[in-house]
Amino acid sequence: MATMANPIDLQAETQTRKNHFVVVHPLDDVPETKVDTEALGPMPMTRSVRFSLLSLRAYLILMVLLVVYHVMMLAR
Amino acid sequence: MTNKILTMPASGVETEVMPVRGRVVKSKWTRDLLTFLMVFGPGLIVMVADNDAGAVSTYSQAGAQYGTHLLWIVLLLLPVTYFIQEMVVRLGIATGKGHAAMIYQRFGKWWGLFSLVDLEVVNFLTLVTEFAAIHLALNKLGVDPRYGVPLAAACLILMVLTGSYRRWERTVVFLCLLDFAWFWIAFRLGPPMGQIVKHALAPSMPAGGITPELMFLVIAIVGTTIAPWQLFFQQSCIADKRLRFADVKWARLDTFLGACVTITAAVCMMIAGAASHAHGFRFNDPAQMATDIGTFAGPAMRNLILLMMINAAVLGTTAISLSSAWAYGEVRGWPHSLQLPWREARGFYALYLVCVAAAAGIVLIPRAPLQLIILGVQVLAGVILPSAIIFLQLLLNDKELLGEYANKPWNNWVNWTIVIVLFILSLILAAQVAAPNLFPSAVSGPTT
Numbered sequence: 001m002a003t004m005a006n007p008i009d010l011q012a013e014t015q016t017r018k019n020h021f022v023v024v025h026p027l028d029d030v031p032e033t034k035v036d037t038e039a040l041g042p043m044p045m046t047r048s049v050r051f052s053l054l055s056l057r058a059y060l061i062l063m064v065l066l067v068v069y070h071v072m073m074l075a076r
Numbered sequence: 077m078t079n080k081i082l083t084m085p086a087s088g089v090e091t092e093v094m095p096v097r098g099r100v101v102k103s104k105w106t107r108d109l110l111t112f113l114m115v116f117g118p119g120l121i122v123m124v125a126d127n128d129a130g131a132v133s134t135y136s137q138a139g140a141q142y143g144t145h146l147l148w149i150v151l152l153l154l155p156v157t158y159f160i161q162e163m164v165v166r167l168g169i170a171t172g173k174g175h176a177a178m179i180y181q182r183f184g185k186w187w188g189l190f191s192l193v194d195l196e197v198v199n200f201l202t203l204v205t206e207f208a209a210i211h212l213a214l215n216k217l218g219v220d221p222r223y224g225v226p227l228a229a230a231c232l233i234l235m236v237l238t239g240s241y242r243r244w245e246r247t248v249v250f251l252c253l254l255d256f257a258w259f260w261i262a263f264r265l266g267p268p269m270g271q272i273v274k275h276a277l278a279p280s281m282p283a284g285g286i287t288p289e290l291m292f293l294v295i296a297i298v299g300t301t302i303a304p305w306q307l308f309f310q311q312s313c314i315a316d317k318r319l320r321f322a323d324v325k326w327a328r329l330d331t332f333l334g335a336c337v338t339i340t341a342a343v344c345m346m347i348a349g350a351a352s353h354a355h356g357f358r359f360n361d362p363a364q365m366a367t368d369i370g371t372f373a374g375p376a377m378r379n380l381i382l383l384m385m386i387n388a389a390v391l392g393t394t395a396i397s398l399s400s401a402w403a404y405g406e407v408r409g410w411p412h413s414l415q416l417p418w419r420e421a422r423g424f425y426a427l428y429l430v431c432v433a434a435a436a437g438i439v440l441i442p443r444a445p446l447q448l449i450i451l452g453v454q455v456l457a458g459v460i461l462p463s464a465i466i467f468l469q470l471l472l473n474d475k476e477l478l479g480e481y482a483n484k485p486w487n488n489w490v491n492w493t494i495v496i497v498l499f500i501l502s503l504i505l506a507a508q509v510a511a512p513n514l515f516p517s518a519v520s521g522p523t524t
Contacts, residue, residue: 021107024098025114026318027241027415034172035477043182043474053183056463060190067456074448 115326117245118313121395122161122306123334124252127341128392129209130202130453131300132362132385135342138293139349140359144267147276149294150342153301156494158335160465163472163491164307165327166481168314175311176403179467182474191464192407198456199305199400203435204449206389206396211439212363213382213389222440228386229436232393233429239417241316248394254387255341257380262344265351265373272347292508295501301342302498304460305399307468312402316413324481348381393432401428462499469495 045053101107127135138146164175171178176195180188207225214224236244266272274280282290310331319327349365357368362385370378398414405412405424412424438444469491472483483491 019102021101021104022098023101023107023110023114025242026320026323028097029318029320031318032172032320035170035479037171037173037178037181037477040181040476042184043470043477049470053187056466057186057190060463067452071448071452075445 111323112326112329115319115323116330117249118310118317118319119161119165119327119330119332120252120334120337121245121248121391122310122313123157123331123338124255124341125248125309125391125395126157126301126303126306127255127338127345127388128202128396129206129362129385129389130392131342132209132345132388134293134296134300135345136349136352136362136365137359138297139346139351140353140357140365141293141349142282142290143350143353144272144275144347145280145282146294146297147272147343147346148279149297150301150339150346151276153298154335154339157301157339158332159487159490159494160302160468161306161310161331161335162328163468163483163487164310165314165331166324166478167468167471168311169319169321169324169327170478170481172315172318173311174315174402174406175308175464175468177406178311178471180407182471182477183467187467188407191460191467192403194456194460195304195308195403195464196400198453198460199396200431200435201449201453201456202305202396203393203431204438204444204446205453206393207436207439208446208449209362209389210386212361213366213385216363216367217379217382225436225440228390229432232390232397232432235394236398236414236428237418237425239415241414244414245317248391251387251391252337255337255384257384258341258344258348261377261381261384262347264377265369266347267350267354272343276343291504295504298498298501299457299461301339302461304457304464305396307464308403309395309399312399312406312412316402316415393435397428397431400431401425457502461502462495465495465498 099110101110135150167175167178176188176192179191207229210228211221211225214221235247238244284290314327348369349359351373352359352365352368355368355372357365359365363382366378366381366385369381401424402412404410404427405421408423410423411421413421416424418425438449439446469483469488471477472491473488475482
């Protein structure tokens with residue numbers, strides 16, 4: 001039968017496929033599905049993390065004010 | 077096969093995706109090598125670009141003041157810089173988005189805006205210092221900076237306007253590889269190998285012990301090796317390159333190799349500074365150091381150091397401007413990809429162009445307040461760094477976001493230790509620069 005593949009040919013083809021690897025550049029590849037960050041929304045935080053971030057915010061505001069004051073003094 | 081229209085998470089626009097094009101290879105070894113070469117880029121670029129003009133100045137100053145005594149500190153920074161950037165790799169690959177977008181989405185508007193504004197301001201001020209270095213080096217090379225600086229700015233703009241990420245990456249990787257010239261410079265100028273190995277592996281203090289000057293130079297070395305823009309740049313770069321989950325190990329290797337190259341180049345810069353010190357020269361700036369070295373190593377060596385200084389500034393400029401443009405584009409929801417042509421991402425490219433052109437323009441203004449700008453860079457970088465790393469650490473512990481790519485307990489131990497040390501150091505640096513009277517015996521603020 002013409003349509004039936006010879007088992008030996010099939011085995012050889014499988015072997016050839018095993019010995020060949022296709023390498024695709026990330027920019028040529030189909031894009032992967034990543035985490036939908038927008039659907040996740042804001043990060044849930046414990047009270048201690050929230051407090052730490054508030055402290056960090058106070059520190060940053062203080063530092064920025066200090067920098068602005070210092071630069072204004074230098075610019076005079 | 078018909079082309080599909082998909083929305084790219086990195087660029088935020090619908091893009092026509094070409095059918096998958098791949099290369100067929102016969103061995104696993106070739107497959108791994110080729111995959112690595114395809115993934116390779118963001119890690120090397122972020123690390124080598126970190127050795128920008130400010131870094132050349134800081135490392136060579138450290139060598140000029142303390143010889144090779146501080147080499148061990150630079151080597152100690154190799155794992156630190158790798159661990160921080162490795163977190164960015166995981167975050168970028170898992171989310172396909174930039175760091176600014178992540179902070180905005182997971183921590184809300186206040187933090188998103190604060191991080192963005194701080195990043196944009198400190199990046200712009202850093203760009204001015206990069207062009208100031210180009211100005212200085214061109215002057216010493218005998219090139220009129222009135223023509224040389226605009227030419228450098230024009231080349232930097234053309235580099236990104238090709239509408240091809242790959243073209244930009246190849247150009248920048250080529251510039252990164254030029255950094256190997258520092259190895260030759262160090263080899264020609266260096267002290268005996270035994271001394272280098274001894275000071276690199278066995279921590280030692282310079283004569284005079286721990287002084288405020290030494291303390292602030294150490295802080296400056298740490299500050300220049302780990303900069304806030306690096307976090308934003310590498311994550312956006314990975315998102316723009318669309319790295320896949322399977323690429324994580326190769327992206328880690330890329331980052332590790334980049335860290336090795338940048339730390340070794342930093343060691344070489346320190347050795348060059350030590351050579352000028354050994355010949356009795358006093359350090360003023362790296363361009364002057366190149367001229368001093370030229371008196372005993374020849375004009376070719378002087379010109380090579382000046383050209384490497386320009387190369388460092390050019391690499392720093394393209395990476396920093398891109399981190400600004402990517403971050404702004406992500407937060408505003410603009411199309412923001414180097415893969416897009418100019419007409420499809422006008423806001424993104426315009427921001428890059430404005431950053432580069434304005435920074436180059438400021439440098440050409442006679443009597444521009446460059447000292448004030450350098451001061452601003454130091455303080456604002458000190459302010460943004462701890463908060464940026466804390467957000468990075470919180471994001472990396474977000475299992476909802478990262479799943480299996482979230483930090484393991486040992487990651488957290490290492491990273492929190494780094495965060496605490498960096499926080500203390502940046503606090504001291506910011507306080508010293510903002511209020512110098514706190515540390516009266518310290519020299520003027522070191523360069524970031």
